[in-house]
Amino acid sequence: MESFEDKLSRVLAERIEVIDYDPAWPALFDAESARLASYFPPDSIRRVEHIGSTAVPGLAAKPIVDILVGVDDFDFVVEQVAPAMEQTGYDYFFRPDFGDDGPRYPWFIGRDTSGVRVSHSHVALVDDASQWDRIGFRDYLRQHPNAARDYAALKRDLATRFPDDREAYTLAKTAFIAQAMVCARAEGLTSASTRTARPKG
Numbered sequence: 001m002e003s004f005e006d007k008l009s010r011v012l013a014e015r016i017e018v019i020d021y022d023p024a025w026p027a028l029f030d031a032e033s034a035r036l037a038s039y040f041p042p043d044s045i046r047r048v049e050h051i052g053s054t055a056v057p058g059l060a061a062k063p064i065v066d067i068l069v070g071v072d073d074f075d076f077v078v079e080q081v082a083p084a085m086e087q088t089g090y091d092y093f094f095r096p097d098f099g100d101d102g103p104r105y106p107w108f109i110g111r112d113t114s115g116v117r118v119s120h121s122h123v124a125l126v127d128d129a130s131q132w133d134r135i136g137f138r139d140y141l142r143q144h145p146n147a148a149r150d151y152a153a154l155k156r157d158l159a160t161r162f163p164d165d166r167e168a169y170t171l172a173k174t175a176f177i178a179q180a181m182v183c184a185r186a187e188g189l190t191s192a193s194t195r196t197a198r199p200k201g
Contacts, residue, residue: 011091011109014117016169018060018152018159025054029065032110032119036069039081046070046126051134053155056141060152062159065119068134070126077106077123089115105131133190137177140184147183151176 002010029050037045052066053059071077082092091109105128110119124131141148154176162168184190 007091008093011117012166013164014166016159016163016166017062018155019063020060021056021058022054022063023057025061025063025065026050028118029054029067032065032067032121035110036067036121039085040069040071041076041080044071044076046072049132049135049138051122051138052120053141053151055138056148058145059141059148060156062155064117067119067121068131069121069123070132071123072126074106074123074125082106082108129190133181136184136189137180139189140180140187143187143189144183147180151180 033048036048047068047070049055049068050065051068052064053061054063054065078094085108086092089111091111093107094104095107096104105125106123108119108121108123109117110121112118122131126132141151154173158169158172162172
């Protein structure tokens with residue numbers, strides 16, 4: 001059985017690639033949301049949203065769909081959902097929000113039939129504003145094409161500079177995201193301002 005350390009090393013070693021926007025990404029989100037729902041008890045998913053760069057039409061991104069899943073508690077996810085998903089090929093981590101500090105949450109890496117990473121599913125408590133503020137960042141980029149272009153240029157540059165260092169790539173985006181979030185909040189783009197979505201199927 002793969003150790004935690006080996007699993008972590010394996011996923012961190014996967015190369016970073018930023019590509020042009022793919023119009024198939026929303027459909028992949030729908031399909032992966034429905035697949036996720038099959039692992040969760042009925043009505044346990046309170047909210048699901050497409051987040052990250054693949055949720056912004058026209059934005060270059062890593063070809064990995066980010067999904068934010070809202071639940072009332074983590075116990076059943078850790079005890080029931082995670083083992084079932086791991087058995088079918090997902091990588092599971094109970095990870096911190098950023099770095100090694102802060103609250104932890106269930107996080108899953110989904111893969112296609114050839115083993116290529118295609119999705120990240122972040123499971124958040126429905127009342128955790130720090131997680132759901134990601135929707136404000138998404139909507140800010142959707143509404144501000146110039147900011148989206150700047151973000152795409154930054155990501156392409158970082159993918160060239162840090163193709164094998166996911167931690168450095170993520171850290172180097174922090175200042176841009178923080179400033180965009182200041183603007184998003186000033187415009188009222190928060191998690192509460194968006195429509196609640198549920199998985200299909």
